[in-house]
Amino acid sequence: MKGISIKDIAKQAGVSPTTVSFVLNGKAKEKRISDQVSKKIQKIAGKLKYKPNQLARGLRTGKTKTIGLIVEDIANNFFATLAKVVEDEADKYGYKVLYGSTEDNTEKAKGLLEVLKYRQVDGYIITPTKNLDKEIEQLQGAGKPIVLMDRYFPQMPSHYVVVDNYKGAYVATEHLTKQGYSKIAIVTTTSDQVQMKDRLQGYNDALKAAGITPNKTLVKKLPFDLDREGFNDEIKKFLTSVKGLDAVFFATNYLGIYGIESIRSLGWTIGKEIGVVSFDDHDIFRLHSPAITCVAQPLQQIGENLVSILMKELNQPTTALQQVVLPLDLIIRPSSLHK
Amino acid sequence: MKGISIKDIAKQAGVSPTTVSFVLNGKAKEKRISDQVSKKIQKIAGKLKYKPNQLARGLRTGKTKTIGLIVEDIANNFFATLAKVVEDEADKYGYKVLYGSTEDNTEKAKGLLEVLKYRQVDGYIITPTKNLDKEIEQLQGAGKPIVLMDRYFPQMPSHYVVVDNYKGAYVATEHLTKQGYSKIAIVTTTSDQVQMKDRLQGYNDALKAAGITPNKTLVKKLPFDLDREGFNDEIKKFLTSVKGLDAVFFATNYLGIYGIESIRSLGWTIGKEIGVVSFDDHDIFRLHSPAITCVAQPLQQIGENLVSILMKELNQPTTALQQVVLPLDLIIRPSSLHK
DNA sequence: GAGTTATGCTATATCGATTTAGCCCAGCGT
C-alpha cells in the first residue's frame, strides 16, 4: 500500500512519466500534448486518486509548500488563536504549517530555525526573540521569505505585521487618566524589544499629556520565565510597595491574568480600590467580575496579513518591504470606571 | 546558499558519498570503515555543520520524522496546551509535528488525513470525529501507527489515551449531590461519541446512587458549530426552562465558559442560586468569582503517553494494543459549595 | 523533392540521501 506514483499512471495510459507530469502540472498546452492523451491521463489520475509525493516534488523543485510558524508560546491564547488563523489562511494557498514555541528563549528559537531550515520550509512567519536578527538576516540572505510578527528589529529591514503598540498603550493609559486615576502603574516584561518599548513609551507619553510625571517606581518589569507563583509573588510585592496606587496597566495578556489573580489574593477590589487595564483581550477579561478593560488585537487581520504577505513573497519576491501596522481597539469594561 | 550535502563532505574527505553515509548513520563498524576515515568524516561534517536533507532521506527511507496531530480545535485551551506538550515530547525523539483542527467536522478531518498522508507523516495522533473510523482503519491497514486521544471507537481496536470520563462525571455529580443539590442539570454536546456518552452515563449513575431519578428534561445537548451567541442563547433558554434547578454540570470547558457567561447574564449568582461544575480546568475557572469547581485533565500525562506510545509503535510495532485510561482530578472550588 | 517548421511525445539527468552488490588488496593456509 505505497500510494500511486506517476509511473503507475504512465503505465496505464501507455505514455511516459514525463507526459503525465506535464499534463498534471497544467503544462499540456505549453508542451504540446494532445487533448486526447491529456484527457486520458486526467481521467486515470482521477480514478486512481493520484496525489503527488510531496517529498519527491520538494526534493526536485526545492519547494515544500510548507511554512514555518515560530511563536512565543503556542499554549498562550493569543498565539494559539493566531496559529489557527494562519493555518486556515495558509491552507487556502495549499500550504501546511510547522509550528514551534520559543518560550522567549533565543537558543530555542535558533534551534527551531535550524530544524525548519533542514526541513526545507519555503517561508517563515516569526515572532522573533531578542538577538535573533543575525539568524534572520542569514535566512533572508539565502532568499527565504520571512515575515515577522508582533515585533521587529528597527535597525533591520524586513517584512512585518505588528499592531500599533504605542497608540494602544497610549489610549489605554489616557483612558485611565480621563477616568480620574492618577497614580497609574505599569507591569511589563523585561524584554527591551520594540513592542514592549513602544507600549512603555505610550504609557509614559499619555501620562505626560495628562499632566502626570512618569515615575520609575511605578514601572515593574518581569522576566518571561517565571512560573505562576513567581509572577504572583512579584506582582503582589510590587503593587503593595507603591503608596497611593490607584490603577495598573498590564502590558500583556498573561501579565493581566496573573495581575488579576494577584490583586484578588491581596483582597483588593478591582474597579473600586484599583483600576485595571490589560493589553490583549481574553475570555477571562470578558468574564471576570468586574470585566476587565483591555486593548484588543485584531487576530484575524494579523493572520490574514501575515499569510498574504508571505504568499506574495513566495510567488514574486519584490524588493519592496511590506510593513503593516494594524490599529488596536480599546474595549472599555467596568474594571477601569469606578474612580 | 543551498546547504551542505553529503557529496561536499565526501569530496573534502576524499572518499565516496556511500562511506560518508555509513559513518554518519553510525554504521561505520558494521560496514567496516576504518577509525581513521570515520573520524575524519565526523570532523568535516561537524565543521561544515552538515544536516541531512530530510526530504531526500524521507524519499529514500519512507520515514519523515514527522507526526501528524489532529485535534478538535487548536485555539481551544485544552488542545493548545496539549499540542505544546506533544510538540515538546516529540522533539525529544527528533520528531516534528504537523497540526490540524477538525472543528468536529468529519469532512475536514478526512481532508486533514489526506494532506498528512501525502506529506508522508510517519504516525498520527488523532482526536477522531464521528465516522472517522473507516479512514483510520485504512491507515492502520497501511501500517501507519496511530494513537487516538480524548475518545476512541469502542468497536474498533486501536491504541488510545483517554481519561476516565465516566468516573470524572460521576465524581463531579456525586460531589454536587453531597453538597445537597438535587435538581442537577447537565449541558453536554450532541456528539454521541464515547467520551460524551461516558460523561452522561457517569452523571446519570451518580444521580441514581444518590437516590435521584435522572430526568431527560435536565439534559441539554448542543452542537459544536454554534457561535458564541448561539451557545449563550441556547443555554439561557435551557436553564430558565427548568423549574427548581439548583445546579448544572457542564460537560466540556467551552460549555463551562459559555455557561458561566449565560448564568451571569441571567443575573443569577453562581454558588448561591446555582451550583456549577465543569469538565476540564481553565484559567477562567480558577480566576472566576466565585472560582468554578471542575474535573481537571492531566494534560502533561496525556501528552507524554500519546507520544511514548506512538514512538514505541514507530520503532517496533507490536500487536499488543496500548490503551491508557488516565484518572481525573476533582478540584473543588466555591461554585459548588453554598447550597 | 529538398529543406524547413510544427506537432507530439520521450529518454535521461537531476534533487540528496540510502542501500545493495561487489571490487580490490592483503594475508593466510597448503
Added chain:
DNA sequence: ACGCTGGGCTAAATCGATATAGCATAACTC
C-alpha cells in the same frame, strides 16, 4: 603459486517527481 577469507571501501540503483534536450513524423514552403 593458488585459492580463500576478510578488511576497507565504492559504483550504481533507488525513492518519485520535474526539467532539459531532443527524436520522430507530419505538414508546409518554394
